[in-house]
Every structure is written in structure tokens, then in C-alpha cells.
Amino acid sequence: MDLSSKIYVAGHRGLVGSAIVRKLEEKGYTNLVYRTSSELDLTDKNKVDSFFESEKPEYVFLAAAKVGGIVANNEYPADFIRDNLLIQTNVIDAAYRNGVQKLLFLGSTCIYPKFAPQPMNEDSLLTGILEPTNEPYAIAKIAGIKMCESYNRQYGTNYISVMPTNLYGPNDNFDLETSHVLPALIRKFHEAKLNETPTVEVWGTGKPRREFLYSDDLADASVYLMNTYEGNQFVNVGLGKDISIGELAEKIKAVVGYEGEIIYNTSKPDGTPRKLVDVTKLSEIGWEASISLDQGLKEAYDWFLTNIENATTVAK
Template identity: 60%
Template sequence: MITKTNKIYIAGHKGMVGSAIWRALADQGYVNLIGFNSRELDLRDQGAVEAFFEAEKPDMVIDAAARVGGILANNDYPYQFLMENLLIQNNLIDGAHRHGTEKFIFLGSSCIYPKMAPQPLQEDSLLTGPLEPTNEWYAIAKITGVKACQAIRKQFGKDFVSLMPTNLYGSHDNFDLNTSHVLPAMIRKFHEAKVNDHSPVTLWGSGTPMREFLHVEDLAEAVVFAVENRLPEHLYNVGTGEDLSIKALALLIQSKVGHQGEILWDSSKPDGTPRKLMDVTKMKEAGWKASISLEEGIASTYDWFLHNIENIKEVKL
């Protein structure tokens, strides 16, 4: 049983997901949270991670650290997306297990499921078919993490659980047009076009794929729920259970940003998976569901973007 004074290590605590989890736990009164940036602790370095576990001995680990990006980044840097994620999660999972950490929350992505899996995506669709080629490198790494946590749970009875969120967005997101996901990229594109006399905005693909989006603060609340409860199974989808087309998303963001120009669709660019809707029945039955609407979430994310636009850096690869 994790108490408010147990030592909880949040890997990736400076990122969008990790910082939201930190804030959510702190708001609930957890007083022994620890985190290190990549300069202080390189999670790809097995020796450094081993030394960390020797010194800190956390009671719980939340793995929100990963090499992430959209279709373009996954396509251009397949080796980094595969190998760096394997190194990060293997070092954390194995280090936590060997040093007596009893509770571990592993965060992944809906891209672990087969490209043509039945919709909505259920947890038992894992490993039943080929992955989406544009992000298979990241997906394979995350599948390995899920199975490692399942193996520890099965063999040693530890509370190692995997949460698979759908597409995330929110404050502290990545707005770099070369590496960001679709929603923050659209916010930036529409904003820049608005301040450039409402110039046309060109978006990738046909606009027909269906996507589901979860505000990062909702994910953080799901993690708090998993901290405070021993979930009976090893893998849970985390999402809203609702989706919309990319074209509908574009129109919604365009409206929230106030862009009045034309939207152009570049159908020579890949669409990615036709649909990715999560079946969130298991989390609902466990006692948790999302609460932030997409309209509310986009509005608050654009507001955060406007207040932090001078500090948004381009990501170097």
C-alpha cells in the first residue's frame, strides 16, 4: 500500500506527462516525490540507473520517460525510437525489480495495438496482427515494456501495471512542427497562419482518419488512481472512448484559435492508422473515467501556448 509519505520516483518528470503526474500527486498530498532531469540521470545508461536505485531505493516508480514524436519523427529516426525506448524502460523495470520496488506504473501508447485491430481497441488485441508501419519502432519498444511488467507480475507477484493512453495533449506539449503530434502541430500552424494575415494552412493526409484525444491532466488523474489502487489486471487502456476525424479536429482547432483562412489537405502525405479508438471499459469498471472535454482541453492548451510561446524551443534530433 503506497502512502502519502512513500518515496515515488517519476521518470520523465519534466515532460508533459511526467510534470502533469507530479502536479496531480502533489495536489493529493504526496510529499516524497523525486525526479531527475536527463543531465542528472541518463536513463539510457544502465550503470547510472543502477547507481540511482542503490542510492534512492524508491518505493514506487512511474515511468513517464520516453523518446516520443509524430509520424515524421518516427519515420526519420526509427533506430532511436526503438533502441532509446528499450534502454530507458529496461533499465527502469529491471532496476526497480532487483532493488525491491513493489509498485511500478509503465506508461505506453495506443500504437501498441495492430493497425487493423477491431475498433474500439481492446487490451486483448495486443500482438494479434501487424503494427502501423509509421510508428512500429516505438510500438515494439512499448510492447516489450508491457510484457516485461506482465512477466514480473506473473512470476513475482509484484504490482507492476501498464497504462496505455490514447493521443495526449495539453500544457507543456511539444509544439515543434518537425517532431510534434497532430493536435499541438495544428495549434501552432493555425496560430502562425492567423498572425500571418490568415494565410492558408496545409495539413497532412486526407483528413479522414479517426482519432481519440485525452487531456494530459486526465491521464495524470488515471495514474493517481492506479497509485492508490491495486488494479487486478496488468494492462489498461486510458482514454475518453470517443473519437473524431482529423478534418473535424482541424475545424475545431481553427475555430478555437480564430484562424479564418483556407485549409489545404496534402493527400501525398501518409494518413497513418485509419482509426484508433480505445475501449476504456476496464478502467471504467475499475472506477476511473476521463472528465475533460475536447473543446475545453483545446481552449486551455491554446491559452497555455499563447502564454509560453516565447519559451517554446525547437527540438534538436
């Protein structure tokens, strides 16, 4: 990408999209295009087509998606599969028909089988059953990968797919009904500290292991891959290290300064036992993460404190 290339960031106000915008601006890219969901409904094919026909972006970062944690995925499975299929289908097809030079599709490591060998290698896709709690979302993301691969094969496009591990950072979703575990814990511990609540409840046993990548690292990897990588094989992006939910809770408790007790609600689901991605392919391409979990947690909590009035509202 030239610094003057016209770049469309879909989902620019979300956790991932906002990080990509920050990274592009930091690197000197000046011709960025984006729309809020109220300005452009990406589930509406006609509106997406009109946008691409009028704007003619040269590069597209497809970071727009309907996302959420275990609660949201369990309660709104139809919304998750429908909206994500519509968004990615409309954007990928419009990109092809309007001559976009390159597109980067952002997926999720929930595409992997529930009991995939750890760390999860790109070759593990479609080798086993998915985690039931987020299967509709995962199937939509798998469809996005296959759509990019298929357009490359049939139409000669240059579309790449990136599968990030669990993400956190500025503009995260802190709504306890729809958020992922890390931002939910930040909010829980913060409110417990303010209210002097003696205990904080954590869902499950605390034993499942998860990997967490700061959103600015993903943005850096995405821009790097857009500029350097071509190929039909999608690429994992992660830190290469994982941590148990219990250990994560203790770290967040310390960052927030909460002095009460952690209680584990074992009647709630644990989800996948372990999710650690194999980042060998990414390392071979020439990129690795630079923000440690300890550093990222401090920065994420600082952002939450600065933006506390709006932090529990999902960006649109």
C-alpha cells in the same frame, strides 16, 4: 501510496510526467523524486542503477520515453526502438532489484494492430500487423508491457501498465518536425494567424479518426490506478470518443481564431484509419475522463500562448 511515500516520476518534465507531478502535488504527496535527462541518462544502466540504489523510491511512474509524430518516427526509427527499450529495461530492472513496491509503466495505443477492431480492446494486442510508420516505437512499448508481466510472473513484483490514447496539454511538444498532430496544428494555426497566411496545410485526407485525452486526465487516472489496481492485464486510458482529423483542425482553427482556409495535402500519409480505445475495463475499475476536448483545446492553447517562447522546445 501514503502521502509521505517516496515516489519517483521518470520523465517529469514531459507532457505526461509533468501532469503526474502536478496531480500528485495537488493530492498532497510530498516526497517526490525526479531528475532531468542531463542529471540522469535513463539509457545508461550504470547511472540508473546508482540512482535507485541511493534514492530507494517506493513507487515509480515510468513516464520517460522518446516520443514523436509520423515524421519523427519515419526518420529516426532506430532511435525510437533503441532509446525506449533501454529506458524501460533499465528502470524496470532497477526497480525490481531495489525493492520498489509498485511501478506503473506508461505505454501507447500504437501497440494495437493497424486494423484492430474499433474500439480497441486490450485483448487485441498481438492479433495483427502494426502501423508501419511507428512500428519500432510500438514494438518497444509492447516489450515494456511484456517485461512488466514477466517480472510479475517470475519475481512476484507489482508492476502495472497503462495504455493512453493520443495525449495533449501543458508541456506538449510543438516542434513541427517531431510533434504529434494536435500540438502541430495549434502551432500552425497560431503562426498562420500572426502572419496572415491565407492557408494552413494539414497532412493527409483529414478522414482518419483519433481520440484525444488531456494530459491532466491521464495523470488522474494514473494516480488512481496506482492506488487501486493490481493485475497483469494492462489498462486502456482514453476519453471513449473520437473525432476526424478534419474536425479537429476546424476546432483548433476556431480556438485560435484563424480565418483562412484549410488545405489537405493528400500526398502525405494518413497513418492508421481509426484509433479509438475501449475503456470498459477502466470504467469497471472506477475511473472516467472529466475534461472534454473543447475544454482541453482551450486550455492547451492558453498554455501555448503563455509559454510561447519555450513551447517549441522539447523538455529534457
